[in-house]
Amino acid sequence: xxxxxxxxxxxxxxxxxxxxxxxxxxxxxxxxxxxxxxxxxxxxxxxxxxxxxxxxxxxxxxxxxxxxxxxxxxxxxxxxxxxxxxxxxxxxxxxxxxxxxxxxxxxxxxxxxxxxxxxxxxxxxxxxxxxxxxxxxxxxxxxxxxxxxxxxxxxxxxxxxxxxxxxxxxxxxxxxxxxxxxxxxxxxxxxxxxxxxxxxxxxxxxxxxxxxxxxxxxxxxxxxxxxxxxxxxxxxxxxxxxxxxxxxxxxxxxxxxxxxxxxxxxxxxxxxxxxxxxxxxxxxxxxxxxxxxxxxx
Numbered sequence: 334x335x336x337x338x339x340x341x342x343x344x345x346x347x348x349x350x351x352x353x354x355x356x357x358x359x360x361x362x363x364x365x366x367x368x369x370x371x372x373x374x375x376x377x378x379x380x381x382x383x384x385x386x387x388x389x390x391x392x393x394x395x396x397x398x399x400x401x402x403x404x405x406x407x408x409x410x411x412x413x414x415x416x417x418x419x420x421x422x423x424x425x426x427x428x429x430x431x432x433x434x435x436x437x438x439x440x441x442x443x444x445x446x447x448x449x450x451x452x453x454x455x456x457x458x459x460x461x462x463x464x465x466x467x468x469x470x471x472x473x474x475x476x477x478x479x480x481x482x483x484x485x486x487x488x489x490x491x492x493x494x495x496x497x498x499x500x501x502x503x504x505x506x507x508x509x510x511x512x513x514x515x516x517x518x519x520x521x522x523x524x525x526x527x528x529x530x531x532x533x534x535x536x537x538x539x540x541x542x543x544x545x546x547x548x549x550x551x552x553x554x555x556x557x558x559x560x561x562x563x564x565x566x567x568x569x570x571x572x573x574x575x576x577x578x579x580x581x582x583x584x585x586x587x588x589x590x591x592x593x594x595x596x597x598x599x600x601x602x603x604x605x606x607x608x609x610x611x612x613x614x615x616x617x618x619x620x621x622x623x624x625x626x627x628x629x630x
Contacts (some may be wrong), residue, residue, distance in 0.1 A: 357429035358480055359499040361492070366433055367426040370478055371558070372441055378452045378559030379523065427480045432499070437473060440502060444470035451597060452559030454514060458594035459587075467512075468504040468588040475554045475565050479526060489528040489552035489567065508567035510588040511579055513607075514598040515562035520605035525555045525612040529619060531570050553577075553615035555608075562603055564611050580614050581607045 356363055371379060428437065443466050450457040451467075459467065476495055479488050494505055504510060528549040551568035564584070568574040583601030585591070603611075 357432055358427045358476065358492070359432050359495050360429060361496075362429050362431065364429045364431070365426045366428065366430045367424045368428060368433055370425050370474075370481060374445065375448075375452070375558055425477055425481055427477060436499065436502065440466070440470055440473060448561075451512070451561045454560035454598050457597045459597060460594045461590060464587055464590060464593065464595065465503065468510050469498075469502050471510055471563055471565060471587070472498055472504040472508065474556070475552075478524060478554065478556070479528070479552070486549065487526055487528045487552075489549035491550075504588045505567060506589075507569050507571075507574055508565060508588060509574065509577070509586065511564045511584040511611075512587050512595075513562040513564075513584040513603045513611075514560055514601075515557060515603040515608060516560065517557065517608075518605050520608045522555070522608075522612065523557060526552065527554075527613075527616050528552045529615075531568065531573055533570075551615075553612075555612035557608070560598070562608060562611075566615060577615060577618070580610050583607060584611070 355365065357365060369376075447457055447459065447463050447467065448470065449455075476490050476498065479490060490505075498505060529551045530549050531551050551570065551573055552566070554565045556563050562584075564579060566574070566577050568577070581603070583599060583603050585595045585599060587595070
C-alpha cells in the first residue's frame with residue numbers, strides 16, 4: 334500500500350494550532366510563545382469569509398475547512414473538518430521568545446518594505462538582495478506553517494535544515510520558490526500543503542516507503558497573501574527536485590536565483606485555474622505515477 338503521502342489543504346481560513354512539543358523548532362530551546370502564523374501587518378490582505386460570499390454557505394462564513402487527503406495505492410481517503418475562526422486568528426506555539434523577538438523579527442522588518450508592494454500589486458523591481466530576503470521570509474513562513482497542527486506526516490523540513498536556516502537566513506538549497514501576481518475570484522485555499530516520503534528517485538518512478546511511520550522529505554506549499562501567490566517545492570531527493578516545475582507560465586522563479594531584477598507585477602496575472610494547477614501539481618504527479626504503476630511499495 335502507498336501510505337502516508339498526505340495533502341493538507343486549508344480551505345477559506347487558517348486552522349488553529351496546537352501547542353507543539355515544548356521546544357523551539359529552530360533553536361531547540363524551551364520557552365515557546367503563541368504567535369500569529371501570518372504577521373499582523375499582513376492581516377488586512379488575508380482572505381476573510383465575507384470575501385467569498387456568495388461562494389460559501391451562510392453558515393460557513395466565519396469558519397474554515399481543513400481537508401486531509403491520504404493518497405493510497407487504490408484510493409484517496411479524504412477527510413474534511415469544519416473549524417471556527419477567521420484567517421487572522423491562526424496562531425502557533427512552536428517558536429521561542431528569543432527567536433521570535435530577535436532574528437525572526439529582524440527578517441520580518443527587512444522583508445516588509447518590498448513585501449507590501451507585492452501583496453498590493455504595486456510596481457517594484459526585485460534585485461538579488463530583495464529576492465534573497467524574500468526567499469528567506471517565505472522559507473521561515475513555510476517552516477512554521479507546516480507545524481500548524483500535531484500531524485507529523487505533514488512536517489517535511491528536518492530539525493537540521495531549520496537550524497541551518499536560522500544560522501544562515503538563506504532559503505534551503507534543496508528548495509525551489511516561485512512567485513506570481515494573482516487576482517482571486519473563486520479559488521478558496523489560503524494555504525495548501527502536501528508532504529511525502531520518497532525513498533528512491535533513481536529510476537523514472539518515485540518509490541513510496543514501506544508500511545511504517547512516515548518521515549517526509551518532500552513537500553509542496555502554496556499560500557496567498559493579497560495579490561502575492563507563492564509556491565514552494567522542496568525535496569532532499571535531487572532527481573525529484575530537478576524534475577518538479579510549475580505547469581503554467583506567468584510565475585517568476587525566486588529561488589534559486591534566476592533573473593535580476595524581477596519586475597513586479599509581471600505581465601501575466603494568474604487565474605483561479607492557474608492557482609489550482611500550480612498548488613496541486615505535486616499531488617497530481619504522485620497520483621499519475623500511482624495510476625501508471627510507477628510507484629512501488
